[in-house]
Amino acid sequence: MKMSRLYAPTLKEDPAEAELASHRLLLRAGMIRKEAAGLYTYLPLAWRAIRKIENIVRDEMDSHDAQELMMPIMVDAELWRESGRIDAYGKELVRFDDRHGREFVLGPTHEETITALVRNELRSYKQLPVNLYHIQDKFRDEFRPRYGLMRGREFIMKDAYSFSATQESLQEEYDKMKEAYANICVRCGVHALPVVADSGEIGGDTSVEFMALADAGEASLVYCDDCGFAADDEAATTKVSVTEGPGNGTLEKVETPGLGTIEAVAEFFGFPKNGTRKSLALIDSEGKPVVAIVPGDHELNECKAEHVFGKGYRMMTDEELEKFGLFKGFIGPVHLPAGIKLVCDSSLKESKSWACGANEIDYHFTGACPDRDFKVDEWADLVTVLAGDPCPHCGKPLAAARGIEVSQVFQLGTKYSEAMGATFMDEDGKEKPLIMGCYGVGVSRTLAAIVEQHNDENGIIWPVSVAPYEVSVIPLDPKKEDCAKATDRLVQELLDAGLDVVVDDRNERPGFKFADNDLMGFPYQIVIGKRGLKNGTFELKDRATGEREDISIDEAATIVA
Numbered sequence: 001m002k003m004s005r006l007y008a009p010t011l012k013e014d015p016a017e018a019e020l021a022s023h024r025l026l027l028r029a030g031m032i033r034k035e036a037a038g039l040y041t042y043l044p045l046a047w048r049a050i051r052k053i054e055n056i057v058r059d060e061m062d063s064h065d066a067q068e069l070m071m072p073i074m075v076d077a078e079l080w081r082e083s084g085r086i087d088a089y090g091k092e093l094v095r096f097d098d099r100h101g102r103e104f105v106l107g108p109t110h111e112e113t114i115t116a117l118v119r120n121e122l123r124s125y126k127q128l129p130v131n132l133y134h135i136q137d138k139f140r141d142e143f144r145p146r147y148g149l150m151r152g153r154e155f156i157m158k159d160a161y162s163f164s165a166t167q168e169s170l171q172e173e174y175d176k177m178k179e180a181y182a183n184i185c186v187r188c189g190v191h192a193l194p195v196v197a198d199s200g201e202i203g204g205d206t207s208v209e210f211m212a213l214a215d216a217g218e219a220s221l222v223y224c225d226d227c228g229f230a231a232d233d234e235a236a237t238t239k240v241s242v243t244e245g246p247g248n249g250t251l252e253k254v255e256t257p258g259l260g261t262i263e264a265v266a267e268f269f270g271f272p273k274n275g276t277r278k279s280l281a282l283i284d285s286e287g288k289p290v291v292a293i294v295p296g297d298h299e300l301n302e303c304k305a306e307h308v309f310g311k312g313y314r315m316m317t318d319e320e321l322e323k324f325g326l327f328k329g330f331i332g333p334v335h336l337p338a339g340i341k342l343v344c345d346s347s348l349k350e351s352k353s354w355a356c357g358a359n360e361i362d363y364h365f366t367g368a369c370p371d372r373d374f375k376v377d378e379w380a381d382l383v384t385v386l387a388g389d390p391c392p393h394c395g396k397p398l399a400a401a402r403g404i405e406v407s408q409v410f411q412l413g414t415k416y417s418e419a420m421g422a423t424f425m426d427e428d429g430k431e432k433p434l435i436m437g438c439y440g441v442g443v444s445r446t447l448a449a450i451v452e453q454h455n456d457e458n459g460i461i462w463p464v465s466v467a468p469y470e471v472s473v474i475p476l477d478p479k480k481e482d483c484a485k486a487t488d489r490l491v492q493e494l495l496d497a498g499l500d501v502v503v504d505d506r507n508e509r510p511g512f513k514f515a516d517n518d519l520m521g522f523p524y525q526i527v528i529g530k531r532g533l534k535n536g537t538f539e540l541k542d543r544a545t546g547e548r549e550d551i552s553i554d555e556a557a558t559i560v561a
């Protein structure tokens with residue numbers, strides 16, 4: 001590829017709208033362009049990187065017994081009615097009618113489509129297990145699309161779905177996917193932690209997220225360096241707090257006239273039932289956010305509403321929640337750990353502060369965990385609260401970090417197969433619902449995560465495995481015959497060695513070319529200069545380390561390969 005022909009309009013200045021390094025650099029290096037909020041065009045360089053990520057994903061999926069297929073982006077809304085998700089999914093779901101008035105959705109994920117597919121085809125235990133995947137654009141009308149490719153409205157996802165006859169078989173498929181996902185991160189150069197995302201049974205997990213560690217990440221997590229335990233904010237509170245015990249606090253019986261379960265509360269306040277969001281938040285009579293609660297939803301079931309909702313408070317609407325930046329994973333001033341009731345006693349309420357603390361219905365501890373009682377004004381981040389707590393597995397202090405969720409594996413069980421009548425005939429002659437798992441990789445988000453982790457003040461530093469081009473050849477006098485000849489020969493040798501090569505044949509100053517090549521982040525740069533040619537050498541620069549060395553013209557291709 002000749003750079004004189006490459007469509008990669010680089011920018012001299014940092015674009016004002018970009019806060020994150022990945023967003024800024026992908027724009028500056030001429031790799032993405034915004035069409036509208038959350039909608040991006042991948043220009044040729046980014047698209048090459050995307051295809052490399054996809055191929056790594058493909059390779060790992062195929063070698064872990066999954067098969068690629070392709071499903072439509074447009075999904076019959078009828079299927080989403082069958083699964084019961086059509087309303088529960090909320091406004092992220094784009095719905096529209098076709099010309100005949102039939103309703104469709106743009107698939108934000110494809111459980112419904114795939115369940116409808118296999119329910120007619122997978123009829124016997126003999127056909128199981130099966131794992132099917134595709135790589136496709138997904139559409140989610142995120143309330144606040146931001147950070148470039150990190151949170152888009154249209155984004156590329158690899159989603160896989162497994163179907164099993166038994167829980168043991170699901171576990172096997174799930175473990176294979178977890179292994180594949182760990183490999184994908186490593187092969188893409190993403191430093192990620194597998195993080196427990198859902199409170200699983202003891203000795204097992206039912207969902208793991210792979211979190212690329214990055215200060216700019218929207219997710220927070222705690223981890224233990226010693227034994228490898230890691231959990232996202234929701235699961236962390238489950239694991240950590242439940243094991244915490246009563247501490248030194250006083251157990252007090254409190255009156256609980258409450259509304260009952262959190263579902264009842266949600267209904268009372270007009271929250272969508274079975275909503276996918278696991279966070280709730282309160283707003284005071286002046287419309288200010290007062291408290292955000294971001295627990296696992298099952299843990300909230302017994303939370304007594306009256307404890308939480310004093311007079312003058314109401315639930316935030318979805319719009320308000322988003323407006324105040326309270327996303328899932330966000331921790332407001334009060335975090336309600338698993339199995340712990342949030343209690344507001346009158347003294348605390350006066351001081352506009354909330355206490356959390358008990359493990360039994362109708363009881364709460366006062367003074368049990370003073371560091372978990374937050375002032376309303378102190379918007380505490382859960383992880384800074386949990387950091388230093390003992391690891392629930394080994395007791396060593398936990399560390400806190402921020403992360404980017406690049407992928408997630410999930411044991412679905414029979415939720416969709418039951419709702420949609422996807423059954424098979426088991427060995428014992430009985431009709432049973434298929435046992436499912438689902439597994440998603442954010443392909444375009446992975447690209448952003450890679451850049452987030454691999455950059456410096458001069459630009460992107462691509463890991464070789466996903467670099468748009470592995471080598472750039474930079475002739476300093478492309479018009480001069482000896483330079484042009486040496487360039488042609490080197491490029492041919494590099495191509496013959498199987499490398500992806502770009503040649504900066506532009507008639508520009510060396511400094512301009514170096515800056516552009518650094519910005520675009522090609523891992524190896526070979527400079528062809530006058531002096532070197534005289535001595536029979538090229539200069540090889542390693543983008544990551546910045547190291548330069550003279551290499552002999554005859555051996556250049558072998559050295560780089």
Ligand code: ATP
Binds near residue numbers: 109149405407440443
């Ligand atoms: P998040 O918590 O960031 O909203 P999610 O949990 O809703 O993500 P999943 O439903 O688990 O996302 O989808 C699988 C993967 O798709 C995610 O792990 C992530 O990498 C990617 N993904 C999800 N939403 C987006 C988005 N808006 N833009 C880019 N990638 C996304």
Ligand code: MG
């Ligand atoms: Mg989401």
Ligand code: MG
Binds near residue numbers: 405
């Ligand atoms: Mg998530």
Ligand code: MG
Binds near residue numbers: 209405407408
């Ligand atoms: Mg997820």
